[in-house]
Amino acid sequence: MKEIGELQLPDDVRYAEDHEWARSEGENTRIGISDYAQDQLGDIVYVEFPQVGDTFNKGEEFGTVESVKAVAELYMPIGGEILAVNTALEESPELVNKSPYGDGWLIEVKPADSAELDTLMTRDVYLETLKGIK
Amino acid sequence: MKEAPGITGLILNEPLLWEKGKKGRRGFSLPRRDVDFCPLDENLTSKTLDFPDLSEVDVIRHYTRLSQWNFGVDTGMYPLGSCTMKYNPKINEKQARLQGFAGAHPLLPHTLSQGALKLMFELERLLAEITGMDAVSLQPAAGAQGELTGMLLIHAFHKSKGIRRSKIIIPDTAHGTNPSSAALCGYRPVHVKSNEQGVLSVEAIAEVMNEDTAGIMVTNPNTLGLFEKNLKEIAEIVHSKGGLVYGDGANMNAIMGMVQMGQIGADIMHLNLHKTFSTPHGGGGPGSGPVCVKKHLEPFLPVPRVAQESDRYVLSEDFPESIGRLHAFFGNFGVMVKAYSYIQSMGPDNLKKASQLAVLNANYIQEMLKGTLHLAYDRPCMHECVFSDKLQQPHKVMTLDMAKRLMDYGFHPPTVYFPLIVNGAIMIEPTETESKEDLDLFIEACKAISNEAQQTPQLLLEAPQKCKVRRMDETAAARRPCLAG
Amino acid sequence: MRYLPHTDEEIASMLQAVGKNSLDELFSTIPEDCRCTGILDLPEPLTEWELNDLMDALSSTMAASPEYTAFIGAGSYDHYIPESVSYLLTRSEFVTSYTPYQAEMSQGTLQAIYEYQTLAARLLGMEVANASMYDGASALAEALLMAIRITRKSAVAISSLVHPHYRRVVQTYFEPTGYQVVELPRLENGRTDLSPIHGINNLAAVAVQSPNFLGCIENLHLIGENAHDKGALFVSCFTEPLAYGLIKNPGSQGADIACGEGQSLGIPQSFGGPGLGMFASKMEHVRSMPGRLVGQTKDLEGKRGFVLTLATREQHIRREKATSNICTNNSLCALAAAMYMASVGGTGMCELASLNHDKSEYLKQELQKTGFKIGFNTPTFNEFVVEFPKGFDVTYQRLLEKKIVAGLSLAPFYPDLANHYLLCVTETRSKEDMDALVREVTS
Structure with missing residues (x-):
């Protein structure tokens, strides 16, 4: 497993306590899991997605991500409607491991309240919480 | 140290059932037909079944070879915690x-x-x-x-x-x-x-x-x-x-x-x-x-x-x-x-004695391996004891690696990563039917593996070496499931 | 005691090693008031030879085949089991191992189960079969719960011609869940009446058995279409899988889940258990399936091998959100079935199934010729219903004394079928046996 210094923590995304990230892309927001989360889970073998069109509040479970011997629930970092899911992960779930902030994104949502993004942690705050966990 | 039971035996390859056989072979003595044919409505029937046709010898060799890739209580000590792998009387x-x-x-x-x-x-x-x-x-x-x-x-x-x-x-x-x-x-x-x-x-x-x-x-x-x-x-x-x-x-x-x-x-x-x-x-x-x-x-x-x-x-x-x-x-x-x-x-006295000896065996292992492996709770145990990989972690060796290495020594690994409240748990349940000699061999094997973890950790990371197959790719199995041939 | 290897000296030295004075002292962490004071009130131990006598005495009171000529099936079938299968099943590497958690040391069990999964899927015409469950009844209950998980609906319809005991097990599993179970009635011809399903809202599954409990072959294709029109899954159950050596299998008729009992495939009847819960589905539903699954993969040198896989569905990982609490894979029974299917072979299964059908048709026709009424005119496989005259129970008792079991009385299961008996003929019944039965019931 990675040491804290080895983790990729880009500063163009915001982080949630459950280790999801969210990045504003025009009107919409992309969501995925952090490098720390993918590293803890190990080799990802399956991602269970919500239906496009479903709506969730912030903090609601929207899917799961599975490794060989663990299942992690995914929680919405912000509320909104599901616009797209990353279907490339159906064939290649390993993208979550290889590129957690890029090709390994999970869902795209239309935010219910664009201000919610600002309530999430910045890179530096998230880094401090990770130090607390480690 | 006495020789551990694990050695390389004669392991034969064997294909999948349907990679064997020839159409028209049979491994079954079909009972005599003493009544007339009486065909069922064709709309209800199907004509063929995609099974291999094998002779009796094909079948016997197939499963005999498969069985030899397996380890059971009759093969050796199987100290799987929480599973009570005791001897099964014939x-x-x-x-x-x-x-x-x-x-x-x-x-x-x-x-x-x-x-x-x-x-x-x-x-x-x-x-x-x-x-x-x-x-x-x-x-x-x-x-x-x-x-x-x-x-x-x-x-x-x-x-x-x-x-x-x-x-x-x-x-x-x-x-x-x-x-x-x-x-x-x-x-x-x-x-x-x-x-x-x-x-x-x-x-x-x-x-x-x-x-x-x-x-x-x-x-x-x-x-x-x-x-x-x-x-x-x-x-x-x-x-x-x-x-x-x-x-x-x-x-x-x-x-x-x-x-x-x-x-x-x-x-x-x-x-x-x-x-x-x-x-x-x-x-x-x-x-x-x-x-x-x-x-x-x-x-x-x-x-x-x-x-x-x-x-x-x-x-x-x-x-x-x-x-x-x-x-x-x-x-x-x-x-x-x-x-x-x-x-x-067994009767009442032997059942009681079985429990007493199961508890004795577990406490004996706990005592002898204390220090070699980290003991999660240092108290007298009952029929099983729980260690962890805490002492091996500095050498980047994990519970799983020690478990796999035990196979090369001829033992079935204990239960690993359970109970969840002990990180990297190694849960050993010897049962009452293991003799002191076998326990001692197991203890020696664990100590030897612990030494290897410090000196030659690669041996553990690459274990097992002596089984039919090397370590399996479980990730690939789960990512692209192949569940039928 | 020969199963306990410790000598007194060894016990003494081990006690010394752990710092205890006696075996009892090992239990000092147990509070005094929790410990037994006396000795258990159990019979004194028997020697191996005394045990043999005791068990011989008990088993000799049983009316077992072949001493008895039984024309009874109803979920437990008397088929020949090749000695090669019985012999292989005693290999202690299979018998005395456990669930193959450690793949490298369990390749025998794993490959054998992978082969079983494959043969089971082919027999049932499905894409994926699990590594087996307890029995046909619990497999059906699990199938219906799976359909509810997949469709997120809350009612299931189950044919009243599914084995009565299976239906009772479904009720037991469903009782605390609050899901609705609707029973579908019987048509005149001995098949299931589907009409009530159109009145059920929120239908997750339609379950039938074919051949059904009365032996009749259901029109699976039609049932599947009806189920799918309602947005429900089609669950096709069975008690006699040998039938699919002759008749169309559930998968080819549109079943989403096929499940049932595999005892017919090389497993002794054993007074009803252990049997083999068979369970198969479409690949799209694999992540909703209960039970263990074995998958093919490679080792780090690229050599083919097998592992337990998709374990994240299961109780030890997903805990209270698991697809089922089942831990068993009924490995030894699944192995028996695989060995049996491999021994009989594709050609042999078709011939054996035909022989079962043709023999049972012979008895059906002979009984008909002597004036007995056959219960239903729908085609059957190796079981059928016959209506005997009132007072037949006296004849039935008389035949028992001659060690012939003339089927199973249906009255306890279907009160409207008084005097109706379910008869079964497998390959183990000869023409002479059947002629004798016909002679006896007419005399």
Whole structure:
């Protein structure tokens, strides 16, 4: 497993306590899991997605991500409607491991309240919480 | 060190069944056709079945070779914690194969099935005595179905009082299957942590037990191999709020003749005949998971029940409050025959001695490996002990690597990564049927592996080397499942 | 005791090593008031030879085949089991191992189960079969719960011609869940009446058995279409899988889940258990399936091998959210079935199934010729219903004394079928046996 210094923590995304990230892309927001989360889970073998069109509040479970011997629930970092899911992960779930902030994104949502993004942690705050966990 | 049992043997390759054979071969003596052909309507029939055609020799060699890639209790020590991999006496296998039992149809009139019914009736009485309970159902086909039966009994008990409760207490040291068994009955698990001694505290239960809680599921001894010494008081608290105490009997092998769960507060408990009562595990089944209850739960037991009417045994469905059936017939009768034979062969003194020696063996391993492996809770254990990989972590060697390396030494690995409350857990249950020499060999192997972890960790990371296959790619198997050929 | 290897000296030295003075002292962590005071009230131990006598005495009271000529099936079938299968099944590497958690040491069990999964899937015409469950009844209950998980609906319809005991087990599993179970009635012809399903809202599954409990072959294709029109899954159950050596299998008729009992495939009847819960589905539903699954993969040198896989569905990982609480894979029974299917072979299974059908047709026709009424005119496989005259129970008792079991009385299961008996003929019944039965019931 990675040491804290080895983790990729880009500063163009915001982080949630459950280790999801969210990045504003025009009107919409992309969501995925952090490098720390993918590293803890190990080799990802399956991602269970919500239906496009479903709506969730912030903090609601929207899917799961599975490794060989663990299942992690995914929680919405912000509320909104599901616009797209990353279907490339159906064939290649390993993208979550290889590129957690890029090709390994999970869902795209239309935010219910664009201000919610600002309530999430910045890179530096998230880094401090990770130090607390480690 | 004496030579460890692990060596490279003669391992033969063998293809998949359908990669063998030739159309037109046969491994079966087709019975004589003594009636005319009478074709069925063609709309209903299919013409072919895509199975390989094999000769009898093809089949015999195939499975003989496959069997040689396997490790069983008869091959060597199999100290899988929580699974009680004790020796399976051969004479019991013979009894289950007796034509009178093996060839018996389950729906014949009672008068023609007296032997089987008598055996079941008596086995119920024997198990009731061993657990200190009042009544038994042999119907559950395995431990998990026994757990489900227990939950259904609790549900039925509360329902009979016009109450529906929504929660059930499950400690972090309970058997891993408990939460899903409870969930099948609609109960929401309330997870309770064990204390710093690795057992449940009375206060922790008092805090969560309330009138919406159906009861508690306790594994005793728990999955740390420790006796839940506060169970009597805990049971009083649960009972005082109208709840019931369910005892998971997975670890019964520690306490036969020493503790009767029915005397210390359990209302229900299940047994695993394939653990405590020596019936073979068969690669994962068939098992048998009888459920034992106190008097107040007897009306709810599954039907049909075996009853004695003067000098005859009958099956009775006449229990209006019963939860119903769990099995198409009466449960895994063939497994019951073996457990009955075991108890008859052992008698009361040997059953007690078996538990004593199981506990002695576990404590011996715990004592001898203390320091080599990190001991999670440094207290006298019952029938199993739990270590972790804490001392090996600095060398970047994990529990899994030590487990795989043990194979090269000729031992089946212990249970790993369970219980969840111990990080990198190594759970060792030697059982009473391992001799001191075998324990010593196992201990030496563990010590040698611990040395390797420091000096030549690569040996562990690349283990096993001597099995049929090297370490398997489980990630690839799960990412792109290939479940049929 | 021969199963306990410790000598007194060894016990003494081990006690010394752990710092205890006696075996009892090992239990000092158990509070005094929790310990047994006396000795268990159990019978004294028997020698191996005494045990043999006891068990011989018990088993000899049983009316087992072949001493008895039984024309009874109803979920437990008397088929020949090749000695090669019985012999292989005693290999202790299979018998005394456990669930293959450690793949490298369990390749025998794993490959054998992978082969079983494959043969089971082919027999049932499905894409994926699990590594087996307890029995047909619990497999059906699990199938219906799976359909509810997949469709997120809350009612299931189950044919009243599914084995009565299976239906009772479904009720038991469903009782605390609050899901609705609707029973579908019987048509005149001995098949299931589907019409009530159109009135059921929120239908997750339609379950039938074919051949059904009365032996009749259901019109699976039609049932599947009806189920799918309602947005429900089609669950096709069975008690006699040998039938699919002759008749169309569930998968080819549109079943989403096929499940049932595999005892017919090389497993002794054993007074009803252990049997084999067979369970198969479409690949799209694999992550909702209960039970263990074995998958093919490679080792780090690229060599083919097998592992337990998709374990995240299961109780030990997903805990209370698991697809089922089942831990068993009924490995030894699945192995028996695989060995049996491999021994009989593709050609042999078709021939054996035909022989079962043709023999049972012979008895059906002979009984008809002598004036007995056949219960239903729908085609059957190796079981059928015959209506005997009132008072036949006396004849039935008389035949028992001659060690002939003339089927199973249906009255306890279907009160409107008084005097109706379910008869079964497998390859183990000869023409002479059947002629004798016909002679006896007419005399």
